[in-house]
Amino acid sequence: MTGIRLTAPAPGWSIDADVVVVGSGVAGLTTALRCAAAGLATVVVTKARLDDGSTRWAQGGIAAALGEGDTPEQHLDDTLVAGAGLCDEAAVRMLVTEGPGAVRRLIGTGAHFDTTDSGDIALTREGGHHRRRIAHAGGDATGAEISRALVEAVREAALHTVENALVLDLLTDAEGRTAGVTLHVMGEGQHDGVGAVRAPAVVLATGGMGQVFSATTNPAVSTGDGVALALRAGAEVSDLEFVQFHPTVLFLGAGSEGQQPLVSEAVRGEGAHLVDASGTRFMLGQHELAELAPRDIVAKAITRQMELHGTGHMYLDARHFGAEMWEQRFPTILAACRAHGIDPITEPIPVAPAAHYASGGIRTDLRGRTTVPGLYACGEVACTGVHGANRLASNSLLEGLVFAERIAADIVEERPGAGPAEAGDHRAPSPLIAPEARSTIQRIMTRGAGVLRSAESLATAADELEALHNSAALAVEADEPKVAVPGVEAWEVTNLLLVSRVLVAAARQREETRGCHWREDRPERDDENWRRHLVVRLTPERRPVLRRTETEAFGPVGPAQAPDCAAAPPTHPADVTEEP
Numbered sequence: 001m002t003g004i005r006l007t008a009p010a011p012g013w014s015i016d017a018d019v020v021v022v023g024s025g026v027a028g029l030t031t032a033l034r035c036a037a038a039g040l041a042t043v044v045v046t047k048a049r050l051d052d053g054s055t056r057w058a059q060g061g062i063a064a065a066l067g068e069g070d071t072p073e074q075h076l077d078d079t080l081v082a083g084a085g086l087c088d089e090a091a092v093r094m095l096v097t098e099g100p101g102a103v104r105r106l107i108g109t110g111a112h113f114d115t116t117d118s119g120d121i122a123l124t125r126e127g128g129h130h131r132r133r134i135a136h137a138g139g140d141a142t143g144a145e146i147s148r149a150l151v152e153a154v155r156e157a158a159l160h161t162v163e164n165a166l167v168l169d170l171l172t173d174a175e176g177r178t179a180g181v182t183l184h185v186m187g188e189g190q191h192d193g194v195g196a197v198r199a200p201a202v203v204l205a206t207g208g209m210g211q212v213f214s215a216t217t218n219p220a221v222s223t224g225d226g227v228a229l230a231l232r233a234g235a236e237v238s239d240l241e242f243v244q245f246h247p248t249v250l251f252l253g254a255g256s257e258g259q260q261p262l263v264s265e266a267v268r269g270e271g272a273h274l275v276d277a278s279g280t281r282f283m284l285g286q287h288e289l290a291e292l293a294p295r296d297i298v299a300k301a302i303t304r305q306m307e308l309h310g311t312g313h314m315y316l317d318a319r320h321f322g323a324e325m326w327e328q329r330f331p332t333i334l335a336a337c338r339a340h341g342i343d344p345i346t347e348p349i350p351v352a353p354a355a356h357y358a359s360g361g362i363r364t365d366l367r368g369r370t371t372v373p374g375l376y377a378c379g380e381v382a383c384t385g386v387h388g389a390n391r392l393a394s395n396s397l398l399e400g401l402v403f404a405e406r407i408a409a410d411i412v413e414e415r416p417g418a419g420p421a422e423a424g425d426h427r428a429p430s431p432l433i434a435p436e437a438r439s440t441i442q443r444i445m446t447r448g449a450g451v452l453r454s455a456e457s458l459a460t461a462a463d464e465l466e467a468l469h470n471s472a473a474l475a476v477e478a479d480e481p482k483v484a485v486p487g488v489e490a491w492e493v494t495n496l497l498l499v500s501r502v503l504v505a506a507a508r509q510r511e512e513t514r515g516c517h518w519r520e521d522r523p524e525r526d527d528e529n530w531r532r533h534l535v536v537r538l539t540p541e542r543r544p545v546l547r548r549t550e551t552e553a554f555g556p557v558g559p560a561q562a563p564d565c566a567a568a569p570p571t572h573p574a575d576v577t578e579e580p
């Protein structure tokens, strides 16, 4: 028996394809369009509607060395600095050199970027970038425009799409090769309830896991489904402890939960200042780039100020932009602020950090291949090595584009002639968590594994999560009537709990401060012990197993190896197996 699966009814319907792409953001739709253009029977499944993922919410833009005087080498330097010693340089080099061409091809697909009076692509700055290199659309509606163009292209190409579909688990053949996915569709007619898409290539482009925290910029669909599926299927995940908190999210009041409106870093890129209640700029003197320092530094500085002043937020002051600039350059943010009773033209915007981006994810090589043959990961769900310990602003849409093209090329090269492999189900079902646990998990994670972490806070979080995990298993053993029944909420919460447990296990293990992982009890970066990745797999008993690897070991990865260290979260670096 290999892997485990969610408890779910047997598939009642199926579709056969050459490739199934799960997710409909920039990564998923670009992969699907390229595969379909090469003649592969391609099915796109997505959790809500085609345009409902994280891509649509991206404001700032897409980073690429497109400006005069800018070069991929300079983009590489900024990315490596933000990544705090954990980027895979080969992956970053590929990203920054293939990036400009990929953006031009996106424009060829129909995306319209803002231009200067002379017709060149208009470029702005964001944190960590030493140059203007962020292309944007509709002012601050870049993701919405990219999403519009790609969805339109998918419709024109008449791709087979299945909406309102929550992916459940990977199907494999007798040799452990990918053979498709099971999924649950809330639809009517042909595809309703649990079914299967049988295909020898599966691309996970399911986005992030921001919903493990109480407050996040991520939409409600970002519940870590792809990472959870990959873990259950036996794939390796890496760098999960590096959760990026966006420094400036509109503060909606203490205890606000769910998706919060983003106030793009591009607002700071155009000259907005971070100030305290007295109007004093607190980023001056903290970093040579002041408000445009890498995101982790700004988020930490804001958090420190909030602690110092005993308040739940600081302020972003961009009154000096004036009405015309606000209306033309940042119409989305202006509308969001006004909808919440703030007018940024006349008053500073209250802002606080919130969970924004998972820098880690399913471990891949440079062609997007995971450690399970036939399974690919692309976009935020993947850990390709380009982000290291902290993603550079606006590198994520670029990563989605560049790796989508690489994955499609790999699938086309390895084009499966024989159609979908025989899919079997060799896995033990795992107990489901009750839907009511969702906000409990989010509160545990926010308190214990948020912007500020310590050995103590993480240990408490681990214990509380473990108690939830064990109570579900015990309830199943005892055949208790209140055991969660299969359904979208129970599957989502089970995924949230799994990724939370793995994230906390990795964060406990990494006894240093690096990038967006901030340990109050270990405030220094420890290159000697920790210039390494933490790679995690799940045992059949659903326990995370951690392994440390050197930065350089991120190259092509082969099949997952047998479990190699004790499952309970190790308590000291020496307990973690080393990869040569």
Ligand code: SIN
Pocket: 058, 059, 060, 061, 263, 264, 265, 266, 357, 392, 393, 394, 395, 396
């Ligand atoms: C932003 O606009 O500040 C977000 C951009 C990003 O996360 O890359």
